[in-house]
Amino acid sequence: MDLGLAGRVYAVTGAGSGVGLATAALLLADGAHVAACARDVDRLRAALGPLPRAGGARTYAVSCDVRDGAAVAAFVDGAAAEFGRLDGVVNNAGRSLLAPVAETSDEQWRDEFDLKIFSVLNTVRAAEPHLRRSDAPAIVNVNAILARQPESRLGATSAARAALLNLSRTLAADLAPVRVNSVCLGLIDTGQWRRRYETSGTSLSYDEWTAGLAADRGIALGRLGRPEEVAHPIVALLSPRASYVTGSSLDIGGGVARYV
Structure with missing residues (x-):
């Protein structure tokens, strides 16, 4: 099914690996241009370089710390200038x-809220003027079932x-007709879990160790889920085909849930 993404422009934060990179890959394969940011721009460009692209889709990649409002504004404005438009944002850094x-120290508490809340606020504030010029503007916040x-x-x-989930609902009301939705993730097989496995001291194989986590x-x-299993729902929510979906959250966790 044609999702209507060709020629559109989407900004993806935290795009150097995992869910962010898988989302960028899917957008490019559908003919959308992708503005991507990560702290390590060399790694980001190396990851984006070999990705298949349809219809002349291009990338714009820069180094950016999403907690820095000025840096985020420069990234978003630069992307809009590069492509002449901005149709959507994926807030994925975290x-x-x-x-x-x-x-947990007070500094760690502040760091967590800085990364989870202000990274989204910084991006939304910078992107809103550009998104309001799109005929199908959308924001997807990558969150967690922990919310x-x-x-x-x-x-x-x-x-x-939890604060981000609440904020996302508020943004959906305040920014309409810009659509704002969330995907709430369970355990996804990314570099973070690989690193934890390597420092765990276990004698189990990675597959055995992750199966134990799942149990x-x-x-x-x-x-565990795969990054591409998250990217497909994200891209669907970005798409103009989801034009009547806003203020919603979708669990992507393999069926894990202790709430109704």
């Missing part, structure tokens, strides 16, 4: 802080994720 509340299903070992991250977290499908 990571988790594995620490119980009692072991509704907190874990004590991820106290600060759970709280910040521990109650994932019905019994495995």
Whole structure:
């Protein structure tokens, strides 16, 4: 099915690997231009370089710390100038802080909210004037099931994720007709989990170790998700075909849920 993405322009933060890179790849394959940012621009450009592109789709890649409002504004304005338009934004930058509340410092709490909340606010503020000139403007915030299903070992991250889910609903109301939706992720097989496996000291293979994680977290499908399994719903929500969907959140977690 043609999603109507060809020739449109989408900005993706945290695009150097994992879900961000998979989303960029899918957009390019559908003929959309992609403005991508990450902190390591050399790694970002190396990752984007070999991706297949349809219909002359191009990329614009820069280094950007999404917590820096001025840097984000320069990225977004530069992308709009490069392509002459901006149709959507994927707010993907983020990571988790594995620490119980009692072991989380005030600075770490502030860092979590800075990354989860202000990274989105910075991007939305910069993108809004450009998006309002699009005939199908859309924002997708990449969040986590932790927003509704907190874990004590991820106290600060759970709280910040809940705040982002709430903010996303507010933005959907305030920015309309710009559509704002969320995808809430469970365990996705990205570099973060690879790094945790390598430092775990386990004698298990990676597949065995991740299967144990899936069992521990109650994932019905019994495995971690793949970045491309997140990218497809993100791109669908960006698409003009989702023109009557806003203020919604979609769980992508293999069936993990302890809430109704």
